[in-house]
Amino acid sequence: MHFTSDQYLDDRHADDRNPDRRPADDRRPDGGVREREFTLDGIPGVLWTPANATADAPVPLILLGHPTLGLRRMHPRLLDRARHAAADGFASAALELPGCGERPRVPALDLARAELRRTMEAGDPVGDELIDALVLPLVDRAVPELRSALDALLALPELTGPVGYSGGVISVGVRLAAVEPRIAAAGLFAGSLIPRATFEEARRVTVPLHVLLQWDDEGNDRQASLDLFDAFASPEKSLSANMGGHTGVPAHAGDAAGRFFARHLKP
Template sequence: MHFTTLQFTSEQRLDDGVLEREFILGEIPGTLWTPGSAPAPVPLILMAHNNGLPKRDARLMARARLTAAHGYAVATIDAAGCGDRPRSAADEQVRAELRRAMQAGEPVDEIFESLVGPLVEHAAPEWRTTLDALLALPEIGGPVGYSGWMALGIRLTAVEPRIAAAGFFAGGYVPRAQREEARQVSIPLLLLLQWDDEGNPRQRALDLFDTFGTKEKTLHANTGGHTGTPWFELEDGNRFYDRHLK
């Protein structure tokens, strides 16, 4: 158990009744959304964005607000190297090499491995520290769900027994370590796959779905590119969490 104190730095009541609060936990900045009308305590969903994007990304915030309005506490953080948090010179060098290789049409698997592997290794402990602090708040209870970045989600659901159900987006490179850890995932799982995702080979996502160790797993595939996940999948996702967290 970690004993870092969570401090709220701002709050606003949104027009849908959701309370949005910014917080800081040691060096970890985060945002917590809680529903306006649900009786406390409410279940918690950890919502992680992919591969270093900031917690204030518009698509993540829209998902978080709608999920909170549905009756969940939703939290996201900028983990190490994500959003506005500083990146090392080595990190920036790998990202520059990745951009160059992709523009040149060169193989990028090993570059992705050297970028995403360390991101997962650094992010997972910070998410678990955040979970400790959030579950200590009186307005939040269990159980806990996870939504978002698949590589991080595999690590968290493999090692964190408090997470009871997870929704993964089949986007972003999944390192070899997490492809192995997928066999340890035993909780209910919903995987969203964009059939025409230009940066993520379809067959690799299908193979990974087959690898997950859970007996209760569902695959939703939709046509379209990486950012084209249909909005109705959010409603289906909320029904998935309702079945397992409420």
């Protein structure tokens, strides 16, 4: 793992939505969160840690899942989530997804995305084969990369387990929770375009789960999200359903997620 930038961010930038990096003279060791960009085997990522995280006082880690829009574009929202995590005493990290952002394109994914656009523009239903082609190659590549990132991140003295996963793409989170024993709890963002294989993998997930569902999400198949929630084998699972569309997540939903991770990741 190679760190490419290192800065401290304080509350002066809490409402800033500019994804550009801050100048070097704007680093403040007494800031609320430390942000470090890194590359791991050529894959970009970002690590955020509370300013008081040290080798003598390591903090648990939460992996932040995100859509396929690229880390640069997603940075403002990821930073907001990282600030909340840091305030709760957690580090957080995000890894660029395959074929996204500045990473090399994945032709199979590009073809599937183009077919999805044509299908939706024509008003046709999105079939299972297209969903599989759109999502499964991403999951197959992303999950091994996230597991390798965990190896490197947990080797840092200021980080420790247990580890949480928060966000989407939900199929990535389901696969990771099913195969990675270091994931102790997962907070998943419900989404549509769920492959058939993901429903089968959900039956292998037994860690505590907190699933966030926007009831009126215009891009989400509500019933598919409910069916997936039902498929999880976790003895402890909760569904937080809120009225509103995709961008209408209420502030208290983040507070509930923070309490969920505090219960399961802190001693």
